[in-house]
Amino acid sequence: MSSDVVIAGIGQTPVEEHWKSSLRELALSAIQAAEADAGGLRPQVLFVGNMLAPQLSRQAHLGALIADFCGLVGIEAFTLEASGASGAAALRAGYMAVASEQADVALVVGVEKSSDMVGAAVDEALATAGDSDHESVQGLTPSGQAALLMRRYIYEYDVERAAFAGFPLIAHANGAGNPNAMYRKAIKPELYANASLISDPLNIFDAAPAADGAAALILTRPGLLPPNFPNRLVRIAGSSMATDTLALHDRPNPLDFKAIRQSIERACEKARITPLQVDFFELFDAYSIYAALTLEAAGYAERGQAWKLAQNDAAPAALSLQGALPISTMGGLKARGNPGGATGVYQAVEAALQLRCQAGANQLPNPRRALIQALGGPAASVVTHVLEAMD
């Protein structure tokens, strides 16, 4: 019998290139904000979500490092790594610790420091998320994987490359209202059409920018909250993780992100809802093609059709803030930025802001339920959570 787990505190740093801050300083900044928000709850466990610190920062062993630097020496602390889903995996670890009553209060921090290296060194580090012996050795990068899928999608479903523009347009429009976003400016379709290629047919607006950032959450059970807790309570109603083959080439149909479907089904089953009963979806738009494949695997669109949900025609797009299923409500990975192992925690912080009705210019009208999902690689790891407002 597991208990309700609630989000007692949230914190985040702006997502950008933090030239003046180190990995540990970014983590401290987000943790202090979450601790202040939680009204003084003290954690017994710390779960760190990080993807690439051993390569990008030449620093492993982040549990002890961050506990030490944040004045928490003595507590249980370690890192969870699942590539781009690392932060979400740390959240799931925190959820399990509190739900199982192994801990009363868990601190979850996602942190990534990408900008200490640049160019080919970063791409080399990112490529370690693929199959080293059979993908990365051929010079394939995560952007290359997305490009292979995008070209096959265009071929199989006979769509225009411009069809993908809707996803970055929505993300950038939403990023404009998020003070912590890396890009806070809407873009026009012409900018997408003329953008330079990273890995054809994928252009720079199809790919979220790597960035630095840290986000933190404090989790507990409702009975342990400080008296007069001021915020609307948000509980974790469902949590799940699923895997697919590590290498894209080992899948019978690479365009079927099967683990997304499995992970959403499991999370929704635990939350006793269907995927249609959520008010918004923080999906993993590291690439615009991943947003399309996610919506199709989740059942929100037929195969080859998801891009249509992102088109602003006569009415606002279904996926915009005014639509039936808003996505990337604070800019998503594309406009908020993609701070690697921190991204899954940012998604939870942003969804909590929406559910608390603290999302400022981007506030949805009194949302009750959020689906959030982070991917490692091309959905080789998928972590999904359902968050729910409790009153």
Next chain:
Amino acid sequence: MEISRHWRLRKQRYGLMGEICPHCEAKLFPPRDICPECGGEAKTLYQFSGKGEVYSYTTIYEPPAGYEENAPYTVALVKLDEGPIVTAQLTDLGEEQVQIGTPVEMVTRRLRQDGDERGMIIYGYKFRPVGLGPH
């Protein structure tokens, strides 16, 4: 230097040596020892023909460290005649425009060189369009 690591993979890298499942006859490349089709143990070697066609492809303009010299280069998913898909660079393209469905065959080429002139050179499979004659 990761000599033993690349040495271990020499049969698959140079000869496209995979496996066939003795239980359900699924052909496996890269070799993986447990059949993903039936879950049985699959350690029987199987020689792939090296023939296939392009399933998808892309040109990489932002290469990772170790691949800068060749950039831009083309990486494909190649569907082998025997069924599996393999990730590999396309080579010897010349003026020819690759498309999804282009028939290709395996050749051995340099994949990367580690570090300076004293660094290890790693060879392995790439694929080229069929009908280009001897290399």
